[in-house]
Amino acid sequence: MKKVFIFLIVLLLSFTGLNAQNDCATAVPITALPFSSGTQTTCGSVNDYPAGSFCNASYGGGEDYVYSLAITGAPVNLKFTMGGGATWKIVSVHSACPPTAGNCIGSIAASSGSGIGYISFPTNGTYYVYVDTWPAPACGEFTLNIETAPPAPNCATLTAPANATNVTTSTPTLSWTPSATGPVPTGYKVYLGTTNPPTALVTTVAAPNISYTPTVPLLYNTTYYWYVVPTIDGNDAAGCNTTIWSFTTPAPPAPPTNDECSTAVMVTANAGSSCASPVAGTTLSATSSGIPVGTCTGNPDDDVWYSFMATSATHNIVLSNVASVGTTSSTSLYLQVFSGGCAGLTSLICDTSATTPTALTGLTIGNIYYIRVYNSNAGSTAYANTFNICVITPVVPANDNCDAAVSLTPSTTSTCATPTSGTTLAATNSGLAVAPCTGTADDDVWYSFVATATSHLVALSNVVSVGTGTNSTSLYLQAFSGACGSLTSILCDTTPASPMQLTGLTVGNTYYLRVYNSNGAGYANSFNICVTLAPTPPANDNCSSPIALTPGGTFAQNAITTTNLGATTDGTPQSCQTNADNNVWYSVVVPASGSITIATGPVAGSLMTDTVINVFSGSCGTLTAVPGGCDDDNGVDAYSTVNLTGQTPGSTLLISVFKWNGGTPQDGQFQLSAYDGSLLGTVDPVAEVKDVKVYPNPFTDYVNFADAKDLKVISVLDMSGRLVKTIANPGRQINLSELKAGLYILKLDYKDGTVKTVKAIKK
Incomplete structure (x- = not known):
């Protein structure tokens, strides 16, 4: 077996040595079209032409494979199709050698392993076709097909908006009709801009769609020019830029009615924590109110105003459905709250995050407060937003204090039967010192349970950030013995992803749990909480009772x-x-x-x-x-x-x-193995299993199994026995393209407990 393996390795190395097509002097001639390279590799062909040499400067850092192509009957248009195992690669065509940006005539680059493109050859002569893979790995497999390009489609007929007309919206729909003759396009390239002819390709619309609506509003009161080029996978129709249409966008809308503080829209505060009647608003065309931002930030040149009457000492302001409606995409919507009157406003709070509520505390019931909303960027039509605004009254959780703790019933097993939902939103500080735990318990909520065993697990799950501060799931848990007013901390848990295990409990005693976000004001979480029995410790929980491992020759043995x-x-x-x-x-x-x-x-x-x-x-x-x-x-x-x-x-x-x-x-469960290659001679753990059929073998990227039924997991080991990859629930084909060339052991674990092994060679 060793002799066979050595022979295969030598054979593979000899194949590698044949790959010397690494420069123009040894370029592989393409003698006829259509041409198909079959599976080739740039590995071993050396990086003679570094990054920056090719048509696309982002490629070229890897090894190069070079073809020469003699063109007669120019001008000709050729279709290039590349594929193969390498993910990042380029086909770059040049009229001379060495390649430079100056002698480039076209290229096709791909970041997904495959690509199709068309390159025109203007004159007869010898051209050089370079294949390069980059970034890392710096070499890899490729396929290249070259053929005469099929006929390009005919130009489309522009239909709307009518040429040289005024439109009524800043996002007009452009439409066209495809030609009734010629090849059917696969897409349409839309050119749109303020110059004639437009140079910006704004999108390629996939056929059979025959219209395009700008995703960002166009400039107001501006003339735009446009045309459409039908294409078949990059093989473009010719001469379509001779028919260019234009339209003029409307003037910007009038400022909103609540453009000034004095015309603020009154928002009714909702009695609960849900928004029953949101108020729609916009900053589009709003003007500056001239009121300084003070300690806030951003440019309020498009501020709009709202007011509300406080019905509670605590309210939250919620912005939702924020959408960009300016000519430049932005959802940077800021919010500032004031007390006082329009002639003498006092800033109370600033909020630069439109995605979280703004928490207001210490309000005077019956007083009127003002809200200013604005996009933080300059330009009331360039940067503008539509949105909904709502004022809600957060409800303090019923279990805000220890004496109102929610009673939890421990599960009778180690599995949570019925989790209890909770939140720290709007909770207040109970005034109980957090030591010896850490964090800020200003939003603590309380739970209790009666111990049914000497050990219980307390688990937090589905932790979601619901506060006004930066997104945070830093939810802490503290357990106490004793009674409210005389509690004793017994354990802290700062990792909500893993359960807290309480030991040494007294059956029948009541224990208290405090849950809080470790950060300060504005941070809050919703969550589920559950108390279960602790699982029985495994027999090898202690050093004194280890499980003995039997060393093998490989991980799998x-x-x-x-x-x-x-x-x-x-x-x-x-x-x-x-x-x-x-x-x-x-x-x-x-x-x-x-x-x-x-x-x-x-x-x-x-x-x-x-x-x-x-x-x-x-x-x-x-x-x-x-x-x-x-x-x-x-x-x-x-x-x-x-x-x-x-x-x-x-x-x-x-x-x-x-x-x-x-x-x-x-x-949970895991695999564990102790092994050394010196033990391979004792037992052959990788003897071929005759009823396991894999192909191809040797393989390049993929290994196929004749029968993958009931396969649970495949473990891939190298010849030292090291586990290099596992594939759970595999199908009939697995991808091993990332492996280096060599001999590997495939350990097949079946659902019925059967284990089989088979050897496979990676080319």
């Missing part, structure tokens, strides 16, 4: 599926990542080589997606961290891999696997 569900955090020191919890223990005996690799991997459907490995020598209570024995993310995805050498053969290492708790990963 003796990998186990294990879990940390229900595990506790034992405080074992970690040298590479302290942001971890809920660890479980394993052990392994070092093989005779003194080397061992320990790695975690994914289990399909598991929520455990990020691990941390720590390896120790010694015994429980006197552990010594093994140098290089801590890893966070050096494995597949966010899993961990530790490579140890120079260990004492026959010695026992203790392995602690943690869950990283800095994000969304949760406890």
Whole structure:
């Protein structure tokens, strides 16, 4: 088998050596059209012509494959179609060598692996066709087809708006009728601008659509010119710019009626936290009121005014459905609130975020307050918005204080049966010191539960930012024993993505939970909360009861599926990542080589997606961290891999696997394996399984399976046994284009527990 493998590698290397088409002197001649390159690669052809040499300066940093093309019977128009495995690539055609921007006659660039374009050759002679892949990887596979371009479509007939007329809107619909003869277009290029002829290609409308409406209003009281060019995948109709039509846009609308403070529109404050009757508004054509912004920012040259009577000491102002209606797209809508009268206004608050409510507190019931709304940019027609405005009265949550805590019933299992919804919006400070926890508990809400076991989990879920401050889901949780007025803090949790585990509880006692956003005023969240039984800790929850791993020759040979569900955090020191919890223990005996690799991997459907490995020598209570024995993310995805050498053969290492708790990963199943290549000779773990049919083999990018029924997950390992990729719920074809050339092991896990392996060679 080794001889066969070496032969294949030598054969692959010999193929690579044949690829020498790297400059004009060794260019591959294209002797006839149509031409099809088949699958080729730029790998091994060297980067002779750097970025900036080709028609598109954004490409050209990779290796180059060069063709020569003799053109006779010019002028001719050719269709170029490129494809293949490389994602970023260019076909750049030049009239001389070396290529420069000056001798470029056309190119097709693609960022998605394929592209079609047309290039005209004005004169007879030899042209050079360069294929380059860039950015990284700097080489890759491609296909290139060249053929005589089919006939271009005929020009369309412009129909509306009528030529040289005045339109009544700043977003007129341009329409045309396709030619009744000639090829059918695939699209229409629309040229529109204030010069004659217009030079700006504003859009390409896909056929069969035959109209275009500007997405941004055009300049008011301005003459525009336009024409349409039908196209077939870039093969454009000729001479269409000889028929150019024009139209003139209307004058800008009159200023809104609430352009000044004295004509402010009265908004009725809603009694609840929902907006029953929003008021529509616009800043289009509004003028400056001449009132300085003061401590606020932006240019209020298009301010409009609203007023409301306070019916509560607390109100929120909500802007919604903000849309750009100016000639330049912008939704930078600012809001400023004043007390006093129009002749003597006092600024109370500024809000530069139109997406969150503006919270007002300390208002005097019965007083009138004024609201100024404006786009922060200069120009009342260039930058303008339509919007809805509403004044609401936030309702303080019923559980705003400890003595009104909502009672939660713990689930009878470790699964949340009925979550309870809650919010910190409009909650007030309970006045209870947050220490020893952290954050600002100015919006705390309260819950309680009666312990039905000595250990419970408290979980927050569906956390959504609903405050007026910057988007924040920094929701903190604090647990107390005792009674309201004499509470004792027992635990803090600053990571809402992972449950709080309470231990040492007294069955029948009542415990209190405080939930709050850790930031100050304006930050709030809605959420679900649930109390469940804590899962039973796994048998290997402690160092004293590790699960013994059997070393294999590869990751797949003796990998186990294990879990940390229900595990506790034992405080074992970690040298590479302290942001971890809920660890479980394993052990392994070092093989005779003194080397061992320990790695975690994914289990399909598991929520455990990020691990941390720590390896120790010694015994429980006197552990010594093994140098290089801590890893966070050096494995597949966010899993961990530790490579140890120079260990004492026959010695026992203790392995602690943690869950990283800095994000969304949760406890659950994962794969774990200890292996070393020296053990491959003991058992052949990758013997071919005769009933597994894969093709092609060797492969280039894709591997197909004759029967993928009931496949659960495919693990791809290199010849050292290192796990390089996993594919959950695969189909009959998998994409392995990112792998380097070499021999790989495909470990196939089936839904019935069957495991099969097959070897595959990447060309």
